[in-house]
Amino acid sequence: MQASRNVGRLVIRTFGRRNASHASHEAAPQSTYNDLPQPQGSWKTHYDANQRKYNAHLVLGIGALVGTIVFGKAAGLLEFYNDIPEQPATIDSYK
Template sequence: MLVKQLVKQGLLFRNAAAITRAAYHDGGLKPSTMNDLPIPSGDWQEQYSRQNSKYNAVLILGVLTLVGTISIAKTSGLIELNYAPPKSLD
């Protein structure tokens, strides 16, 4: 009943049109040029060294975590690496 009255008065269609127009963008964007790119500043070697030292720390931490995990799993008997034949068949 409410929908019929809204359709009869035209409110439903007018609001739908207004909502649709509100989401329209006219595309007034200008194309990007080389002047819009950031200009490098500072010494690249210092920034590279700092970033590389962080990456090396993450790499060392990852390798240590992997070695620690494998050694804990090996000593607990959870895995067998099969690098030698077993001492017994049981």
């Protein structure tokens, strides 16, 4: 109990010191609309580059999903229960 209390005090003291600062706080320069980034170049080239990247991620994700399902089915880890019989089984002990 005493050890946990000492550790707790040490942690609180450390975090309290970390948040205190005695340095002078100078005001940040005022930002204006002129400081914002300006659009440059063709939007279509940037859009097409992003779409190629997004489509590659999509294809990679679908391939990983299909590969996982195929591997799981081949290894016997997945059972899809698609062997439903035409007639229900007759079990004598249920009657």
